[in-house]
Each structure stands twice: as C-alpha cells, then as structure tokens.
Amino acid sequence: TFLITFHPKYAQNFGLVDKPVFTDVPTPITEPFKWEYTNMKKLLYKLGDILSTDEAERRQVQLVNPSLKKFPYLGAIAISPTIFAAIQLVKKGEVAPSHHHSPNAFRFILEAPEDGAYTVVNGKRLIMHRGDLVLTPSYAWHDHRNEGNGDVIWLDGLDAPLVWYLGAIFFEDYFKKYKRSLQEITETEKENVLKYGNGMLPEFEREDSYDPLYIYPYSRARETLFRIKENSNEMPAEGYVMRYINPNNGKDIFQTMASKIRLISPKSKTKKIRKTEHIIFMPVEGECTLKLDNIEYNLKENDIAIVPPWEAYEIVNNNDKDCILFSYSDEPIFKSFGLFRSEINE
Amino acid sequence: TFLITFHPKYAQNFGLVDKPVFTDVPTPITEPFKWEYTNMKKLLYKLGDILSTDEAERRQVQLVNPSLKKFPYLGAIAISPTIFAAIQLVKKGEVAPSHHHSPNAFRFILEAPEDGAYTVVNGKRLIMHRGDLVLTPSYAWHDHRNEGNGDVIWLDGLDAPLVWYLGAIFFEDYFKKYKRSLQEITETEKENVLKYGNGMLPEFEREDSYDPLYIYPYSRARETLFRIKENSNEMPAEGYVMRYINPNNGKDIFQTMASKIRLISPKSKTKKIRKTEHIIFMPVEGECTLKLDNIEYNLKENDIAIVPPWEAYEIVNNNDKDCILFSYSDEPIFKSFGLFRSEINE
Amino acid sequence: TFLITFHPKYAQNFGLVDKPVFTDVPTPITEPFKWEYTNMKKLLYKLGDILSTDEAERRQVQLVNPSLKKFPYLGAIAISPTIFAAIQLVKKGEVAPSHHHSPNAFRFILEAPEDGAYTVVNGKRLIMHRGDLVLTPSYAWHDHRNEGNGDVIWLDGLDAPLVWYLGAIFFEDYFKKYKRSLQEITETEKENVLKYGNGMLPEFEREDSYDPLYIYPYSRARETLFRIKENSNEMPAEGYVMRYINPNNGKDIFQTMASKIRLISPKSKTKKIRKTEHIIFMPVEGECTLKLDNIEYNLKENDIAIVPPWEAYEIVNNNDKDCILFSYSDEPIFKSFGLFRSEINE
Amino acid sequence: TFLITFHPKYAQNFGLVDKPVFTDVPTPITEPFKWEYTNMKKLLYKLGDILSTDEAERRQVQLVNPSLKKFPYLGAIAISPTIFAAIQLVKKGEVAPSHHHSPNAFRFILEAPEDGAYTVVNGKRLIMHRGDLVLTPSYAWHDHRNEGNGDVIWLDGLDAPLVWYLGAIFFEDYFKKYKRSLQEITETEKENVLKYGNGMLPEFEREDSYDPLYIYPYSRARETLFRIKENSNEMPAEGYVMRYINPNNGKDIFQTMASKIRLISPKSKTKKIRKTEHIIFMPVEGECTLKLDNIEYNLKENDIAIVPPWEAYEIVNNNDKDCILFSYSDEPIFKSFGLFRSEINE
Ligand SMILES: [Fe+2]
Ligand SMILES: [Fe+2]
Ligand SMILES: [Fe+2]
Ligand SMILES: [Fe+2]
Ligand SMILES: [Fe+2]
Ligand SMILES: [Fe+2]
Ligand SMILES: [Fe+2]
Numbered sequence A, B, C, D: 001t002f003l004i005t006f007h008p009k010y011a012q013n014f015g016l017v018d019k020p021v022f023t024d025v026p027t028p029i030t031e032p033f034k035w036e037y038t039n040m041k042k043l044l045y046k047l048g049d050i051l052s053t054d055e056a057e058r059r060q061v062q063l064v065n066p067s068l069k070k071f072p073y074l075g076a077i078a079i080s081p082t083i084f085a086a087i088q089l090v091k092k093g094e095v096a097p098s099h100h101h102s103p104n105a106f107r108f109i110l111e112a113p114e115d116g117a118y119t120v121v122n123g124k125r126l127i128m129h130r131g132d133l134v135l136t137p138s139y140a141w142h143d144h145r146n147e148g149n150g151d152v153i154w155l156d157g158l159d160a161p162l163v164w165y166l167g168a169i170f171f172e173d174y175f176k177k178y179k180r181s182l183q184e185i186t187e188t189e190k191e192n193v194l195k196y197g198n199g200m201l202p203e204f205e206r207e208d209s210y211d212p213l214y215i216y217p218y219s220r221a222r223e224t225l226f227r228i229k230e231n232s233n234e235m236p237a238e239g240y241v242m243r244y245i246n247p248n249n250g251k252d253i254f255q256t257m258a259s260k261i262r263l264i265s266p267k268s269k270t271k272k273i274r275k276t277e278h279i280i281f282m283p284v285e286g287e288c289t290l291k292l293d294n295i296e297y298n299l300k301e302n303d304i305a306i307v308p309p310w311e312a313y314e315i316v317n318n319n320d321k322d323c324i325l326f327s328y329s330d331e332p333i334f335k336s337f338g339l340f341r342s343e344i345n346e
C-alpha cells in the first residue's frame, strides 16, 4: 500500500514501474493497429451461427488494441483507454431489447437493407442506411429492430472504457422498469432531422439528452463533401473535413467523443500532423493509406485503424477516386482538461 | 446638470420627470401597434418612383412606433427602443452597393422573383425566395442585387436602435476600402446551408461571423412545421414553434435578436402570456388575431404588429387554414442581463 | 406611424432625423461632463433640510448628463443612456426602508462615521467605510440604517436607465410583502467577505444573487494597489488597475456594469485610449486630470466625470502623491453584444 | 486483436473479462483504504537517509491503492485511476530544481518551519505553512527551496494518472531550457493573494495559467470555518464546507480536481452520502471517523483515506473538539462528462 519511492519521474529506475510516468512527450499505452473488414465480418457471421436470434444484442466483434491486453478487465475489450469499437450484426427479423446506460454510444452503419432496419432512441424510430451516424447519448433508451429484407451491420463506438475506468457505469433494462422490452414509437428520423438538424430548434417537447439530433444521414454528409470540394480549399493536414455537431451547443456530439467525416481528393495527400487524441479512421467510399512513422496501413472500405496520441500521420489517396473517410476520437476529453495539443509538420 | 431630487421612485412627484422610473411592473415606452402590408407596399412604390435606381439601398419604409416619436433622433425611425423594422424594395435590375456595420441585420423575404434576386454576404451569393430568412451579422459585408424578372420586397430587422443608443455604431463602405462596390462571389446559398445548416460544421474556411449560417430557407421551416404538427403537442401559449439558431453555439441568431416561426392550428388559440421582450409578429401564411388586453389586431399575410414588454397577448386563429407566423424579438438582450421574465395566464 | 424614407444612413438628408444614424464611428448621445463634489454636497445638504428624516431614502442628488436632457423621462435623471449616478445622504439616526428591484445598484462610500452606518442586503449587515464598494444586485432586498455618530454619503450607481429603456423595471416594497420595513439581520460583512471574498465559496447557504459578495472593503483594494506598485509594471493606458469581480464566475460584478480601481503614480500619465463604453471616474485619494481631445477635467477627491464611448482620454497625475481612482462603466453591455472595441493611441 | 464476443455486458460469462463492464451501478476498480501518517512519516525519513540532498525532488512516499496494483505501470503508484497522492519531504537547506509538466499538482502543507520553506510558481515565491494549499497548475514552472530552520513535509496531489492514462504527459526541465535550475523570484505570496484572492482581478500582468491564485493560506480557511459555524447551518451530509475556487471563473482549482475544507462539529455526524467521485480525506485539526458500509476508518491528524465512487459514507466526530477536514477529489472530471451523480441517504 505504500511505494517507498521518489518523484514519479524516477520510479522506473528502481524497478518500481516498468515505464517512466513523466516523459518529455507522451508515451501512450495504446499502439497503432489495423483491422480488416473482411476478417471482422467473417468472425461476426461465425458468431451469428453460435448466438441465437434472441441474443442479437450481444453479437459483436470487439476491436481490441493489442497493447491494452495487459490491462485487467478493460484491456480485453477496448480499442483505446477511452473508447470501445465493435462490429455488430443484427440479422433480418431480429430485435435487441431496450435499455439505457451512462456511457454514450453511436453506431455508424456499414451494411443495411434498403429499408426496415432501425434503432429506436427515446421513442424515435430511426431507419438506418449505409453511412448514417446514429446516436444513443448517455441515458437515452435504445433498442434495435431489423424488419428489413437483409442483415444490418454497424460499427459501434462507445466511451465505456473511460466511464468504466472512472467507476461511473450505470445500466438499466427497459423491461425491468416498464415490463415491456421495446419502446413505443412516437416519431421517426424524419421529424428528428427536421426538428434538430436544420438550423432550428423546437421550443416544445425538447429532447432531454445532451445531443437531441439522433441521426446524421449519410446522404447529407456526402452531398456536402462533394459540393464543397468545388469551391473551397481543403485544410492542408485534414482534407475537406466536416465535424458532426450537437445543435444544442455547436460542440461535439458527445462530451467525450468527436466525430468527423472528410474527403481526400484523388492523387493527393495531407501534411503530417499529430494530436493528443486517440483517433479511429474508416473509409466509407474509396481507399486511402494512413502513413505513420514506422508503419503504413492501406485502408479499404470499412477497414479500421487507430492512431494513438502524439503519433504523427499523413493520409494518402493514391487512387483516381475520392476517398470519404469517417473518423471518431476522444478529442473532447483532452480539450476539457486543457490537454489538447496539435502540431503540423510543415 | 444636477437634479436636486430624491430617489428616482419619487422624482415624478416633484414634476421632475413626467413618469415614475421605479414602478412595480414595467411601463414600457413602446406601445402596441399594427401596420398593414397593403399600406406599406403602396408607400414603398411611391418611394420607388421618387428614388432613382442607384438609390435602391435607401428605398425603405420604416415602421415607426408612435409612442417613440417623442424621443429625439431614434424616435423617428424605430419600432422599439432596440429594433428597427422596415420594408425595403429592390426593383428588377437594381443593385445596392456593399458595406458593413456594427449593427446586426436580417431580412425576411416577402415577395421575390422566381430566381435571381440575391444578397451577397461575405462573398456568399444567397438567392432569396418568399419566407427565407437572410442574415447579415455584425460586420459582415453585404450587398443586394436583383437580376430576377420581378421586384423583391423584404422586411428588414436591425438592432440599430440599441447600438445607436449605446453609442457603438461603426459603418464602412466596401468601395472606400476595396475600390469596387460589389463583392466577388465565392459560394452560394447551397454551400452555406450544406456547411452550416445540416448538423455539421466545417473545420476549414470557417465563416468569421457570429452566425455563419446566412440563409434559413422557408422550404425547410415550412416542411418542419407541417410535419411536426402531426406527431407533437404544441406549447399551450406558443403553438408549434421553432427558433432559428446559430449552429456555432445553439443560441439565437444574434446576441441581440431572436427569431421564431410557428404554426397556429385552425380554430385554435394560445393561452395568454406576457414576457419581457419587444416582439414583432407577421403572418407568412394564413391569418390570425393578436388579442391584447385593450386591443386586438387582425393580421393578414405580411401585416406586422408589435407587442411591448409585459403586455399580455393571445394568438387566435379563427380560420380553417393553418397560420404560419414569423416573429422576432429582443429577448436575448433581456436574457443577457438576467431581466427576462415570462408569465402564462393559466 | 410610417416614415417614408430610405436607408437610415440617409434619413437625415430629408430632415427626418436631426442626426444620421449610421455614421462611420460612434456619435454618442452622451457628452463628457464633470461634477464637483463641493457643489454636490452643498445641494445634498440643502435637500437634507427640505426632506424629513423618514424621507432619507429619497435624499439624492442625481448627476444628469446635459446632452441627455432632451430625452423624455430618463433624460432628466441619467448620466448616460445606461447608468444613473447620484450622491445620497443618510443622516445620523435615519433609516431607509427595505425594498428590491430588477435594476442592479452599488454604492461607493464617500463619507461615513467611524462605525454604525450600514446597508442590509439579503439579511447581511454591511457596515460601510469610506472607499467601500457595496452591492445590491438585481432583486436583492436592501435597506440602509445609520446608527453611527455622523452622516453617511455615498455615490449610487445603477443600471436603471437601461432597464427602464428596455421596459423591464420591477419593484417591490419589503413592507408590502412582510409587514415590516426592515430586514432581520443574520450575518455581517465579516462572514460575507470570508465566505465569498477569499478565494473560496461555501457549498451551503449560497447567496441567491448574481454576485454574492456584497461588500468589497477599501482596505483591501488600497493595500493591493500600493503593494503591487512595488513589483509590477502598470498598463500603459490604464495604470495599476484592479477589476472588482464576481466570485461566482470571475466576471464583472454585474451583467451590466463593471467597476475598477486604479493607482496612477505621481508625475505620470497614461497613453491615450478610447473604448466603446460610458466610463465614470472619481478620485478616492489624490488628484488627477482627465484629458480629452477638446477639454480637460481636473478632478479632486470625490469629483466625478464621465467619458462617452469612443472619446479618447488620458489620465495625468501631475502631483507628488499617488492618485487612487475609482471608476465604473457599462462595458459588460457592449461585450455581451460583441460591440466592445478599444484603441490605444501609440 | 479481436474478441469474438458479444455485448460487453455478457463478455464475462464467456471468461473473456474477469468482471462485467456494464453493471447496474458502479463497481469501481478502486477500493477504500487508509494510510496512517505515523507510518508514512517513518518511511519518508527512511527515504531521507537513502537519498542525498540533491535528490530531494524524489523523496516521496506514494500512497498506492492496493486494488490498483494489478494495473500495469500506473497501478504501482496511483491512489485512484485519476489521482496521485504522495507525502514529500524537503529537508532544511535542500532545493528541488524547476520544471513544468502537463499534469496539474497541488501540495497541502503538513509540517513546515516557521518561515523559509517555499515553492516558486511562475516566479512567485510562496512561503508555506501548515494547512496552506499551494497550486502548480498545468505547465506552471515550479521549484521548491527550504531555507527555513526545519524540514517541510506536504501532501502532493496530482492528476497524473489520468493524464498518463490518456497519453498526454508533457514534461520539461527548466535547466534544459534556461541553463539555470531555479527561477528568478519576482513576487511573493503576499502579492499573489492580494491580486487574485481578494474579490478582485488585476487587468495587468495576468498570470497565464488556469488558476492564477497559487496559494490559499490556511489562516483564511480556518478563520472562515470557525466564523461561519456561528451563524450558518451546515449541510446535512457535508458539514460546514468551503470549496477552493479559481478566481478566473468561480469553478474548481483545476479542470480535473476539486478541493474542499470543512468543519465537523464536536459530537456530530453527517448523513450518509454517495457520489461518483474518488474522494480523499485528511484531518488537519481534530479527529473523525469515516464510516463506510463495511469498514470504518478512524482518522487522526494527517491520516489519509480514500472513498471510491458510489461508496456511501458518513463522517462522524465523536470528540469534544471540532474536526477540520481537508479533502480533494476528481469531481470535475465526472461533471465534465455529465457523469456526476450524488445521493443522500435520508
Ligand atoms: Fe447496442
Ligand atoms: Fe446500449
Ligand atoms: Fe440593406
Ligand atoms: Fe446594411
Ligand atoms: Fe438606495
Ligand atoms: Fe433600491
Ligand atoms: Fe514537486
């Protein structure tokens, strides 16, 4: 219970910790890594065979960061100290019962039937299509139902590792409270986007959650990116990049996670940049290469890679086709504490 | 230079002021009033004859609040102590040269050619249609050009009376600075709405103004109102009401003025309410009646009425048609100083 | 009710307003002016003879800005469009009954008996001494009692002209509500300063007002100014200047008024500066000269002068003694609306 | 790199994690624990013998939370997932060279010579006495020097575990940058308190750090607690409790850590409460008992105990003497993310 020691900067010298704590620049516990979608999907369907229909909620392949494995509990399932990433499958006809919890979650849709797969968030039925971003903010009730003519697969993003690390997980089943496992539907994605996603806010029946806009359709993001490419200049180290925002305050979708989507022009590359954040990239259209100092990752559609804090990277698009790149990170956490730093390699 | 006097509450007793300053509840210097569009338009076209084409900028009919006339300077042109309201006409083929100033301004479009009448705000060409809300935030450069096949008429809203009262008017001609009277156009309303009005914000080339969303198209507002009417419950004293918001912060379009649009269902009326704000109403579609304690105003399309602070009103729609009602007020001023109060007469 | 007119910039040309509204730089409705304490005090005592003891509350000499006189109502009693300034006398043995109102008020004590003259704010008994700043924030109950062995005289500062102009005055007598004219005393200035003025805030029994620190003793301000003079460098256009702050948020004492105190070293002068604010200066110790472009004011102890927005001034201390200068202004109003500008003449 | 799994709620069932992640209420990775000062001090002096004078900076006894030991790196030295706590000794005549870093740190002084032991923060010389709280905010340069006639011992509090977990540690030696190991002294604690701790803020030479008030003297805290005890009512679950605040914004001293000091009256006890925060208690005067559900800790002066999130506790003072209790916690982290919850057991 004591450590006869010294300033943390020197503890390592005495074999007390295996790594110094106070270093000149960050030495993150996370390493860069890449996961290929073809593999993930294969595993997901293997899981699809094992788990019965009423276990749909659990049918997830977690993307585990290898360097975190040595951490008890969390290390087995986290992609970064703060973030979960998982691929989830809900088969045609399945439902996942409603619940809510203190962690924030979003899903970014990878494959979806033409219509009929939806998430219900606080009573809003949100039909999901490829590329849509769907939020379930902290304590929002959510269930999933696939009434479409095919399976739905999405990327799940949660701040659960952080919330868990802090000791602040609260979880509640809808059924336990309301004696039914699915919510009643009162509105659809249409009303939600009209009320919160059009530069206006309703004065009445305001959603009681941090971000009230529960769905950011891909059709909007895509149109924006291709349109602005015509008249605007991209950011040298970022491309043409749009940040998903919370209409209540113009800030990020969550207090813990930010999400962006960008276009990298054909035959172009960004300047090298590094930031204090854990950032996760995934191409939605086209391909690109993420070049780090010691490794590079070719990313095809739905492939996923993570870049740790203060690791420099450039994004290269060697192809003849635009690359639309989705990303999310824990940037807001760093900004909340005055810890955010960023540096472009000119 | 002195007033041998007493507590302001009692100054009136001694003939020193004509009205007590400290009263139990507000006794505003503004009175309720109504202006009919048919009259305003007639005057506007009379002015259209007097003023030549290159004076288009000046072709405005100011709505002057009668009770303010006794105020020097400002009283001759203000609708409230804080707000200007004017009807402006820019004829087919005319242009109004570019300038900028410290007051915030918006225009709400009343009549417009099918296409071709536009305002340019910081280089963005914003084609205007009936019902659109177009902003020129503080210090944004703006000019107007009508290349359409008909005249354009709009309602101008400015916080100039407040800014002037405070002694903070700054004004600059574009020509003086750049030796040309019109701005170069770099983007259109399309990009502006995509970048700022879709639940996302660009990381690059951010508009350098308080509210970067320069146009709120009526098509969006209208669709929203009719859609939400189906599934939501209106506010008892407000109807189905949407507030135009600044995507940068989720607050009002300006630090001095708020703007809303609402739907009042046929054969319905709101509960009586009073607030500390100067509120200006104008029907965009349908008709309604504004009932105050001692007077009532029937408002047809484009008719305008003002309700002073702490004056109770109810909105009545006796017709078979929905009434879409645009309004703007100085509510944010009261909120900035902790002076906002509101009371519903149950 | 209409003004057949034009852009406000040109209305003057047509005799519609006597002064243009849109000018390149501000043309405030307020003019610079100076009031001498010896005159004010003489008038105050004349008033002291006229008004009986139970009218103490009303024994004020208002400082009226001559250029505002043409404004109805308010013009007769305001020093700026936003601010009241008055000298008030409460004689030995008198009391002024309790009330509260929406305007914010402070008093800066000019003369006081050794002990025993106090203001009660929300139950806190605040004994007042020369140089103390005592707040009665919006809606805080306040009464005054002089149980000392001499008269007390203070400078009253209120944002009532603004609140009145906006139509947001609310006023309530304590007696009407509680059937007694004076509040019960629960704490003293000592507890108030310990709780809110020492870099800490109580978790319990928090004052329910914007600024909970009701008294800023002069002893603290004075010690600070003389002490920092030793080790710090003054601001070229400001001197050694401390801003009174609200411990709840680190901002100004009120949302409408800021207050500062500064030291101008002997035989020194500040650089010329102009700002968009109405600023009122009063020496507490020593003397100084306020040099404007067309006039200069020699200010002795308790003399008061006002500088309108965008009027350049320098502060000159030609004497061998430090000058401690109290000031207050409506700076926060300008900052709330993005209207604050400042320019140093290098 | 993959986890063929399920919803995190069920991962444990499959042996993939040793503990469920989604639990109904928090199951913190931190356990309650207590450290006695007599033991800590003994160890500290043992260390004092081993380490030479020029290693003073390193002479710390870390308080390690036993349940964190299984965490690599950090687990060996942290008291909570977010906080370091250590007892540090700087002997008479020693100095610890200057440096700065991204983590925030404070020290609460336990033993000090009458005068002469000081920390220098950004050039301010802060002489330390028992009970003083001294801050070194993120990136503030700091060194320690003991020129007094006895040793100085303090409790160190840092947010380094969180910063390290996030991968955001930056560290820099003063010597490397400036070729000298100690800062030049420009001001003392006296000026610092006058400028930032008296309800005012300087307009000039503002400290460039989150919290500019670097020292909160115990004399002030103590006087406040004993004084308010006379007239105020304590909070049922908290006692008479003052929060140290940042004068710049009225918020906590750091964005990651809050600090409070409270008085528990003789023969009294608080209501049971639980909160989502890691809170560390230490009596400064008197004794008290911390009663948790399954354990209770008697705390003498300088004994330290930690309570994990959502663990209920009551504070009991069975003695005839007031107990002054210092505490610090990571409450602001939970509040930043909307994760703060608190519950009183009525
Ligand atoms: Fe899910
Ligand atoms: Fe969930
Ligand atoms: Fe205009
Ligand atoms: Fe204009
Ligand atoms: Fe008064
Ligand atoms: Fe009053
Ligand atoms: Fe240290």
Ligand SMILES: [Fe+2]
Binding pocket: D099, D100, D101, D105, D142
């Ligand atoms: Fe340090």
